[in-house]
Amino acid sequence: MEHVIRDRSPNRDRELHAALGLCGRLFGPSDRRTLFAVHALAMAQFGSGDVEGAERLLHDTLDRLTPSLGKEHPSCVDLLHTLGHIALAEGGTETAARIFREVLECDIRYSGPNHPSSIEARGDLAGVLFELGQDEEAESLEIEACEGASQHLGCNHPITTTLGWNRVISLERRGRIDAANLVIAEYLSWLLTEEPSRLEPGQNTIRSLVAERLHWSTAPLC
Secondary structure (H helix, E strand, C coil): CCCCCCCCCHHHHHHHHHHHHHHHHHHCCCCHHHHHHHHHHHHHHHHCCCHHHHHHHHHHHHHHHHHHHCCCCHHHHHHHHHHHHHHHHCCCHHHHHHHHHHHHHHHHHHHCCCCHHHHHHHHHHHHHHHHCCCHHHHHHHHHHHHHHHHHHCCCCCHHHHHHHHHHHHHHHHCCCHHHHHHHHHHHHHHHHHCCHHHCCHHHHHHHHHHHHHHCCCCCCCC
């Protein structure tokens, strides 16, 4: 989850409540537009400090959708995923790990182990497990995620780039600098010779960080 600025905006919350009500009436509770409004309101509530309100909204929406869609449906998993990120941001690392594990299991059952959502979910769970000190399982998941992304999504895919960079950071934190440099060479070095205009914003950010680490003076930093 990106850093959330705590800024109470009651008018904004009222607008989002109204938008959610309208979408629900017009399109139904499971329509993607309604669910987008749910996510927007939940994140606005979280950003303003109303953590309980955000969690309640997400849980209530899950309770309404799960009987008809099933808990493994991507719409339900997205809501669960957001709950996991809120728990993590609030310091509930064990809760986040439990939620991310459920997200991964649901993604695999619904979409298969090599779907982008499943690969990304492995990376999310690995990151939380590292924080809990469960390094052996975390590293196994992280390696699986990186290798799966490279094989099934391609080295140029944004998910592959993000997972590769996360792997670099986790290795560096454990003092494994040589291994981190090998990951840069295998998964990220291509960024330095790519035109920035051809990259996603997140990839450009990682490109800049890689260039800084390698003192790549010919690569314009973004």
